[in-house]
Amino acid sequence: MMRFSGLKPPYEKVPPKWRPAYEAYIRTVEGQVAVVAAWVLLITVLFYQFTHELRLAHRPDLWLTELGFRTPVLLTALLTLLSHYTGKPMCQSRYLLRAMGVSVMVMILALFLIHYNGPSAATYQITNGIIISFFGVAILSVRGPKEWWLMFVLPLVIFVFAARMRGLTFTELLPYMFDPMVMMVIGIVLSAALRQLRAGEFIARQELRDQATTDLLTGLLNRRAMHQLLEQEHARAQRSGTTYSLVLGDLDHFKRVNDTYGHNVGDIVLQETARRVGSHMRAQDALCRWGGEEILMLLPETGPDGARHVAEKARLSLANEPMVAGGHDIHQTISLGVTSCRGSDDIESAIKRADDALYQAKKNGRNRTEVSTPSNSGHDPAPGQDASDATAC
Numbered sequence: 001m002m003r004f005s006g007l008k009p010p011y012e013k014v015p016p017k018w019r020p021a022y023e024a025y026i027r028t029v030e031g032q033v034a035v036v037a038a039w040v041l042l043i044t045v046l047f048y049q050f051t052h053e054l055r056l057a058h059r060p061d062l063w064l065t066e067l068g069f070r071t072p073v074l075l076t077a078l079l080t081l082l083s084h085y086t087g088k089p090m091c092q093s094r095y096l097l098r099a100m101g102v103s104v105m106v107m108i109l110a111l112f113l114i115h116y117n118g119p120s121a122a123t124y125q126i127t128n129g130i131i132i133s134f135f136g137v138a139i140l141s142v143r144g145p146k147e148w149w150l151m152f153v154l155p156l157v158i159f160v161f162a163a164r165m166r167g168l169t170f171t172e173l174l175p176y177m178f179d180p181m182v183m184m185v186i187g188i189v190l191s192a193a194l195r196q197l198r199a200g201e202f203i204a205r206q207e208l209r210d211q212a213t214t215d216l217l218t219g220l221l222n223r224r225a226m227h228q229l230l231e232q233e234h235a236r237a238q239r240s241g242t243t244y245s246l247v248l249g250d251l252d253h254f255k256r257v258n259d260t261y262g263h264n265v266g267d268i269v270l271q272e273t274a275r276r277v278g279s280h281m282r283a284q285d286a287l288c289r290w291g292g293e294e295i296l297m298l299l300p301e302t303g304p305d306g307a308r309h310v311a312e313k314a315r316l317s318l319a320n321e322p323m324v325a326g327g328h329d330i331h332q333t334i335s336l337g338v339t340s341c342r343g344s345d346d347i348e349s350a351i352k353r354a355d356d357a358l359y360q361a362k363k364n365g366r367n368r369t370e371v372s373t374p375s376n377s378g379h380d381p382a383p384g385q386d387a388s389d390a391t392a393c
């Protein structure tokens with residue numbers, strides 16, 4: 001069956017890799033909608049309660065009854081504001097929106113029933129209230145259809161039963177409910193359109209973010225994105241006193257691949273390198289294309305032994321199996337420099353140490369891993385220290 005992508009439910013439109021981020025985004029939207037709705041409800045409901053005498057001077061006996069039906073709305077609005085501004089109690093906005101939606105529906109339909117006295121000014125006044133409420137409640141259903149059942153269908157079913165018990169027939173109710181139902185449908189259509197717009201805007205934003213942080217050829221993070229991650233990890237290491245490691249890798253004699261087989265084959269080798277190396281890393285590790293044929297791994301909470309182990313796995317993933325590119329078997333190897341870093345260190349000198357270790361690996365014959373620690377960086381020794389004391393694996 002043909003499907004129009006524009007009509008897909010938002011969650012289906014969002015690629016699986018972005019769904020956790022989309023869920024977080026929807027929660028933010030729900031939080032914003034909940035706060036605005038809470039203020040609007042608090043102000044309007046209090047306003048209507050305290051103008052009761054002006055509007056309904058002939059029914060002073062209903063002041064308390066009205067307050068009784070307005071109280072749940074006021075309480076949910078207050079709870080929402082309290083939760084938003086103080087963080088306590090911790091409530092998910094999704095449930096607060098539901099509570100506000102249902103309490104508004106119950107309030108407005110109950111007010112209709114207690115004021116209904118055949119066609120009268122008071123009945124029509126309440127009908128206007130129902131029109132506005134139905135529309136507003138539709139807007140509260142940020143997540144869509146699931147919320148409609150709770151916010152509309154359930155209160156309306158209870159309302160019809162209550163109306164029947166009060167002796168009202170369907171034909172009597174219809175003239176008062178017709179406009180509100182139309183507004184409900186308009187509200188639902190509008191909130192569905194808003195959801196589609198939000199999902200489209202979210203996808204476009206994620207795509208832009210991906211383009212800005214991803215290397216087009218290999219699909220790895222680019223240098224800019226890696227710098228941001230490095231700063232985050234470095235700050236975390238400073239706070240918690242943990243160690244993280246860097247592994248800088250450089251393909252061996254890659255110029256020969258380009259010169260012998262052409263740039264297209266060279267590109268395939270770079271892509272396959274990214275795939276192989278990436279497949280040996282944990283979810284919390286990051287891998288970027290640091291330069292032309294250079295990669296950089298960031299390994300959080302990993303010391304030199306762990307990092308050397310990861311580097312060796314990456315090295316062997318290339319050395320153990322030739323790559324097939326453009327119909328050729330290419331025996332591509334990689335040299336790697338490893339260093340570890342604590343928060344007391346600084347990022348630039350850690351990168352320099354990894355670079356020094358890589359230089360040693362090249363110098364010592366390529367297709368190997370060298371480790372450099374803060375006290376034994378290869379190129380820049382402390383006075384009296386041997387410049388070439390990086391440790392070979």
Ligand SMILES: Nc1nc2c(ncn2[C@@H]2O[C@H](COP(=O)(O)OP(=O)(O)OP(=O)(O)O)[C@@H](O)[C@H]2O)c(=O)[nH]1
Pocket residue numbers: 217250251252253254255256258262263264265266267270291292293362366
């Ligand atoms: N195909 C392809 N080649 C690239 C890309 N970026 C850089 N290169 C090539 O990578 C090669 C790097 O060469 P060199 O810096 O001399 O290093 P090498 O030949 O790998 O030698 P060693 O690093 O000393 O082992 C150059 O030929 C660049 O043109 C790219 O995106 N695609």
